[in-house]
Amino acid sequence: MGRRGRRRKINRNNDMTTVMGVLVIIYFVGKKVVEWLDAHSSQIILGAIIVLSIVFVYLVYKLIFSLVNVERGNRVNQKEIAISDPTRLNNNIIDSPPISLDNRERDQEIFEKWQSGQKEREREAAKQRALFESGINEIDKMSGIEFEKRMAILFSNLGYKASITPNNDFGGDIILESKDNKKTVIQCKRWNNKVDVKAVQETSTAVQFYDADEGIILTNNYLTPRARELANKVNVKVWEREKLIELLTIEEDQSLERTNYNYNKDSL
Incomplete structure (x- = not known):
């Protein structure tokens, strides 16, 4: 056998030794991990449940938030269509209830009703004062x-x-x-x-x-x-x-x- 053949044989032996060493290390490390998992199984299960619950709540929140945004976007689009081009309204929009007054108009309407009632109360109070005096x-x-x-x-x-x-x-x-x-x-x-x-x-x-x-x-x-x-x-x-x-x-x-x-x- 020549020099090159002997060198290859030595390299193969070294490789086998390395592989065996790695396998031994993996075995002992794996054994320790299995022992640790077995000793802390309840804590691991509890932690997993907590993590899964958090993930579930987050996903539900994202779903609800997405649905609300979609509904809000639909209302805005319908209002814009109704203002810009009423002829583009489809049957669903036409059958829907009319768009309510915005907050400013509602506040103005409420204030006017209160003001009218206040004037009536003031007139009645003035009449009572006139009777008294x-x-x-x-x-x-x-x-x-x-x-x-x-x-x-x-x-x-x-x-x-x-x-x-x-x-x-x-x-x-x-x-x-x-x-x-x-x-x-x-x-x-x-x-x-x-x-x-x-x-x-x-x-x-x-x-x-x-x-x-x-x-x-x-x-x-x-x-x-x-x-x-x-x-x-x-x-x-x-x-x-x-x-x-x-x-x-x-x-x-x-x-x-x-x-x-x-x-x-x-x-x-």
């Missing part, structure tokens, strides 16, 4: 219903519980209840002429109907002599123009006292 000159220009409302406010401010009766009042317009539970029927007469006997008769009937303790005729005018005579006979009190002005003055004085008290209290 109306004196004898304003009362002379009122209707009968307005006079009843004003007198109910007057007696409420004077400390009574005042309620207006229905239209079929049987001769009584306002029912008063005092703090000592005394009930009084008020017949309100905002007349340009003097009050006659009929008003006295109606008030006397109302006292019995409402089971009241007393009846009062309250007017911005005066009673006729015969009406005043009958009122004295049937125990119906008569509060004419001067008495009404006195009640309005008392109401105004008490209102000023409450205003001054609240001012002084706030300034302490």
